[in-house]
Amino acid sequence: MTAPRVLVSDKLSPTAVQVFKDRGIDVDYQPDLGKDKDALLAAIGDYDGLAIRSATKATEKLLGAASRLKVIGRAGIGVDNVDVPAATARGIIVMNTPFGNSITTAEHAIAMMFAVARQIPAADASTQAGKWEKNRFMGVEITGKTLGIIGCGNIGSIVAERAIGLRMKVVAFDPFLSDERAIQLGVDKVDLDELLRRADFITLHTPLTDNTRNIIDAAAIAKMKKGVRVINCARGGLVVEEDLAAGIKDGKVAGAGFDVFVTEPAESSPLFGLPNVVCTPHLGASTTEAQENVAVQVAEQMS
Structure with missing residues (x-):
């Protein structure tokens, strides 16, 4: 059985990437992909999991192309950038990290x-x-x-x-x-x-x-x-x-x-x-400690 593949399409801490690897998950770290809608759309079909922060927008169109996707994890409190009803309709679990920030x-x-x-x-x-x-x-x-x-x-x-x-x-x-x-x-x-x-x-x-x-x-x-x-x-x-x-x-x-x-x-x-x-420019969660916390939490939850 092949290992599940997770795409990290926003900047996430190296510790989180290591958590995926330690759990035997094939992780593809592409922190700038979330900003490029078309490239993300082309790539998403190859992955079982998607780990994001704020830049990636998991729209209905993107989810439609995500034929293998089982889980989306957002390192942060809200899930404003994920179309949750569209994900739910496709049986994709959406997670967040409500306590890390x-x-x-x-x-x-x-x-x-x-x-x-x-x-x-x-x-x-x-x-x-x-x-x-x-x-x-x-x-x-x-x-x-x-x-x-x-x-x-x-x-x-x-x-x-x-x-x-x-x-x-x-x-x-x-x-x-x-x-x-x-x-x-x-x-x-x-x-x-x-x-x-x-x-x-x-x-x-x-x-x-x-x-x-x-x-x-x-x-x-x-x-x-x-x-x-x-x-x-x-x-x-x-x-x-x-x-x-x-x-x-x-x-x-x-x-x-x-x-x-x-x-x-x-x-x-x-x-x-x-x-x-x-x-201030939405700095509420912007400390090194919080970003580390939410990244590790989301990696553990998804794994």
Whole structure:
């Protein structure tokens, strides 16, 4: 019996490639193939497994050509780049690694919170430009402030623990959060309106679903405290960017930290160029540790 063949069509850690080899799997590492739709389409028929990150798009057309494919593994949390219904219809199992990025994403949210609280990016640019604008960059402490966490699952719960360690008060809105778990975490479980009313900082850690899309819009912002700061390291589309931009312009919102956008790559956003808005290019999972974790996990699961 011949060994199953796996194509790795995005950049994955060498450790993961070794995991496949150690399990007796014939692995073909072609990290740039995912960017070339036509070449991928031509090659996919030869493989039993496909290991990907974000660049490869497993569309219905690609799956139609994947006559031998049994499993697709994505090293990451979401499976937005896989047509799951089309895969399921063909009996192809789709896997992801929902836990490997959790700490890294939580840390990024905390880092963004500090960056916005102390205006670090703008202060850095100003200082390196030879200015000395001490009075311009007045910040706020996070100690004693209330952090509102929307979505208290894998990542939200890590953010809650870190925030409590930073001596913040934490309120959480999550329909799936049990009272027992809330007590265990030391967070105050509240409804969304109460969170919006109480929070000095709001951070989102929920998937993008019909229930969460545009959860922060003009109506939600109207219920927030004046001077609130909003962090989104979860998914673009949870926040109506135009509405938040309006809130910043009229002084209701004091700042925002965004790692995710409605359109990615984001060449423009209503938030760009506004005062005390810190933006990063979807770096939530971008640490060497997380990339190693998810790559090894997906290789082990697929094997």
